[in-house]
Amino acid sequence: MIYIYNCYGGTHSSAMAAAYHLKKLPEDRIPSKEEILNIDIFNKLTPKDMGRIIFHGIDEDGHKVYTLGRGSSKAMIPALNELFLLLNDGTKTDKVIFSNASPTVPLAMTFGGLFSRRLHIDFIGIPLLVKGAKQTYHNTITLVKRTIEIGKTTKNQIEILENKNLEVNKLF
Template sequence: MKVIYNCYGSAHSSVLAAAIHTGVLPHERIPTKEEILNVPHYDKTDTEEIGTIYYFGEDELGFKVYIVGMKGSRKIVKRAIFSTLKHLGIARTELILVDTLPYVNNMTLIGGFLSRGLGLISIGRPLTVYGLQRSYNRFVNLVGDVKERLANLQ
């Protein structure tokens, strides 16, 4: 079983969820700005890399965790992923796709646009961190639900 956290640009919310899932970020408290900024891939994905699936790490049960950005084409990208699995003879049940975009607040959206979209990193990056800190517990709950689902599969 593999888990792919997906968002708009694979730079913020999918990275945050994958970091919580793999234990890079804590689940029992809101991380500091520095902890979030030190997460691999955080606010680093360039536009031409969107759509690339990146391996993030492994969780405590041995499940592999990935991230991907899908821009505004989530339905198309998901269809492409699942049709590729079908053609490769891999069951659709071997993969869990988790959309993290619904857990993002406006502060993170604006910061992401400024940082990744306009290249105003010094303004946008701090906004993304602040926004994700404000909605952090929602991400912890999302990851907890995913982990519970994985545990029930064993």
Template sequence: MIIAYICYGSAHSSIVAASIHVGLLPSDRIPTFDEILSMPHYDLTDGNQIGIPFYMGIDEYDNDVYAIGAKSGRKIMMKAVRSFLKESGIGENEIMLIDTLPAIGLLTKLGGMTSRRFKIISVGRPFTVYGIIKKYNNFLDIVNKVKSRLKELD
């Protein structure tokens, strides 16, 4: 199965959730500032990379895990993928699409806009990290629900 965590710009929330899922970030504690910054792709995505899946690793169930940015078209993209799978005769159980944007708060949104859109990285990036730390339990909840569903399917 393919697991795809989806957010606005594939720079923050999808990267964090996918990193937790594959063990790049802890699932038993809040990570440090530096641990968050050390994730692949964290706060590094350019606009031309939106919509391109970033491979984040493989989970304990042998599923490939990705992070994808879809701007404000997350729901449309998810619907299109499911429709494409159905039309192609591929079962919906071959891919799991998870919207991670609801996990973040205002601090990460403002930091992300400052860093990625306005290119004021030295100001925006720390705000994104502090926002992620503040809302980290939301990410743990999302990933734990996904893993529970995967365990049921196994």
């Protein structure tokens, strides 16, 4: 099975989801600032990286975990869905689970990403990103657990999870 966590830039919420999925972040507590900032691609990607499917590792069940920054495109995930179907051409290959991590993003993380990645004002952006990451961490855990459960139970070859029911309080 292949898990692809996706969000706008691919460098914050989806990176956290992949790190949690691969047990690089704790389940029993909110990660520290250092643990968040040490996630392999957290706050490191640029707009040129959008559209790249980035491999993060293999989980404890032998499944591959990736992230994807899709930008503002509403067509990217459906296009990838069609591409995977075309490549499979009726043959049984790995299931692919696309899981949208964007609904977990609180306002602090949105503004943090804007200040840090777009405006290059890290002294404002990074503290906001860390605050947002901590604020939504329980939502990230819920999203990943739900994604894994659907991956185990779906009969579909490709599953697209929008995760709209995981929206968080968007206030600072």
